[in-house]
Amino acid sequence: DAGVIQSPRHEVTEMGQEVTLRCKPISGHDYLFWYRQTMMRGLELLIYFNNNVPIDDSGMPEDRFSAKMPNASFSTLKIQPSEPRDSAVYFCASSPPWRTYEQYFGPGTRLTVT
Amino acid sequence: QQQVKQSPQSLIVQKGGISIINCAYENTAFDYFPWYQQFPGKGPALLIAIRPDVSEKKEGRFTISFNKSAKQFSLHIMDSQPGDSATYFCAASKGGPGSARQLTFGSGTQLTVLP
Numbered sequence: 583d584a585g586v587i588q589s590p591r592h593e594v595t596e597m598g599q600e601v602t603l604r605c606k607p608i609s610g611h612d613y614l615f616w617y618r619q620t621m622m623r624g625l626e627l628l629i630y631f632n633n634n635v636p637i638d639d640s641g642m643p644e645d646r647f648s649a650k651m652p653n654a655s656f657s658t659l660k661i662q663p664s665e666p667r668d669s670a671v672y673f674c675a676s677s678p679p680w681r682t683y684e685q686y687f688g689p690g691t692r693l694t695v696t
Numbered sequence: 697q698q699q700v701k702q703s704p705q706s707l708i709v710q711k712g713g714i715s716i717i718n719c720a721y722e723n724t725a726f727d728y729f730p731w732y733q734q735f736p737g738k739g740p741a742l743l744i745a746i747r748p749d750v751s752e753k754k755e756g757r758f759t760i761s762f763n764k765s766a767k768q769f770s771l772h773i774m775d776s777q778p779g780d781s782a783t784y785f786c787a788a789s790k791g792g793p794g795s796a797r798q799l800t801f802g803s804g805t806q807l808t809v810l811p
Contacts, residue, residue, distance in 0.1 A: 638798070682797055
């Protein structure tokens with residue numbers, strides 16, 4: 583079975599550019615989470631969705647960050663405009679409805695903003 | 697506010713030894729305590745988890761010990777192997793039936809098992 587799929591795996595962009603990260607959750611999972619991992623702050627929850635609806639976006643750092651989930655198999659995290667401090671590894675995770683306490687993480691997208 | 701404190705930051709053990717990683721939490725509403733294992737370039741993967749109604753859970757070489765009164769829990773890796781070398785995160789979460797489990801992660805422990 584395919585796990586959580588994220589693309590791209592690596593992204594290098596210049597400050598001020600728009601960045602879009604993509605995620606495909608595991609089929610049948612109805613919760614989707616976006617995390618950010620940095621050395622300084624560790625793993626932080628940014629936002630999560632249930633049945634494509636954003637439930638809690640209190641972890642989104644600024645208005646420059648936005649996330650969407652147009653359907654059950656696709657989500658995006660967008661940063662516009664990007665800044666060097668956004669450099670981090672961004673993870674997407676999903677949970678099945680029958681085991682909401684288990685989260686399955688994707689391989690992550692390493693973002694570097696120069 | 698760091699709600700889950702993890703120690704040590706790094707740990708080096710010899711092959712065959714016991715690795716012990718400790719975590720402490722503050723929020724008594726937490727009711728699920730998983731450990732995640734992360735290899736370089738990979739996402740965290742659920743390793744083992746415990747609920748506060750038991751004091752210990754064992755799966756193979758991995759054991760969680762839980763002390764509810766002290767609000768502490770720990771991961772023990774018996775007979776540590778070089779393949780166990782990874783970063784380990786403790787986490788805590790709360791939530792009702794059918795609701796999402798928002799994980800609060802510890803800061804991570806980088807484990808190195810020497811051959």
